[in-house]
Amino acid sequence: MSLEWMTRWREGRIGFHLNDVHPALERYWPQLEVPPETKVLVPLCGKSLDMRWLAQHGYPVLGIELVPEAIEQFLAQRQGEVSRYRQAGFDISRQSSIELWCGDFFHLHIQQAAEIGAFYDRASLIALPPAGRQRYAFHLAQLVPPGAKGLLISLTHEKSSAGPPFSVPAQEIQEVFSPNFRLTHLEDSASDAMGRAESVWALERRGPRD
Template identity: 70%
Template sequence: MTGQWLKRWREGRIGFHRATPHPALVRYWATLGVPRAAKVLVPLCGKSVDMRWLADAGHPVLGVEFAPDAIEQFVAGRDQGVLRYGQAGFDIVRQGSIELWQGDFFHLHIRQVAEIAAFYDRASLIALPRPTRQRYAFHLAQLVPPGACGLLISMTRKDPDAGPPYSVSHAEIEQLFSPNFRLTFLEQSPPDARGFIESAWALKRRGPIN
């Protein structure tokens, strides 16, 4: 799976990338009530400009991405210095208030994300095949503390077996996340030219008794 994505980045086959912040992020982030200085985790972040939007809104950002090409393209998009260092299996590039951790998201340990207070997933869940999505939802729940809020943007498509990006039904989202998160459905977009339909969800990490 990782080899497939690395090849896509090398060949520039990244039709999933947006040149502007996602409208659902702009529309709904403030409704989550995330404190301005809260650090935001962005799994499988690619070179998403949504991270710039979050940083400009006052949030330190920690993005995790397996493809080095994605990280290098992201930092090249702004004329700003970078710091490079390593930590426990990750090569880290820092630019302003954005840290990009190059490595396997599933190797990220809770000790490394102790400051995380919110999260954003626009294209992580739908990048993963079905067997891996359960693992992703569980690992995300392990990394974020009780009360942490996040925005999930998912997608369905005409052929549920095609991908990536993969089609993830509303029922599957409920099944994956409801054990550890309170979910609120926010909106569903009309189909685009490819027949892709996006949906936006607000998530809040459950505590021990809720």
């Protein structure tokens, strides 16, 4: 999976990348009422402009990305000083209030995510094959504190076994996240010409007594 992902980036086969901020982020993030200055975890972040939007609205960002080219392309989008350092196996680049950690999301430990208070998933869950999605949901739950809120944008398409991006139905989203999160289904988009439709979910990390 990781090799395939890196190959796609290096060959420019990144049709999943949007050249604009995702409208669902603009529409629904304010409804989560995440306090300003809360650091937002963005797993498998690519070079998403959504991270710029979050930072511009007062939310520091910690993005995790396996592919170095994605991080370098993101940094090149804007002028600004970039500081670089290495910590616990990750190569970290910081530009303004955005930190990009180059490495495996599953190697991020709770001690490194101590400041995280919210999360945003636009193309993380759907980048993973079925065997990795439950692991992803569990690992995310370990990284964010009780009460942490997040937005999930998922995808379904007619070629259910093809990907990435993979088709993830609503039932599977509920199965993998509901043990540790409260879910609210916000929206389904109409299918496009290729039979793809997005679904948008609000999540909140359950506490020990929930």
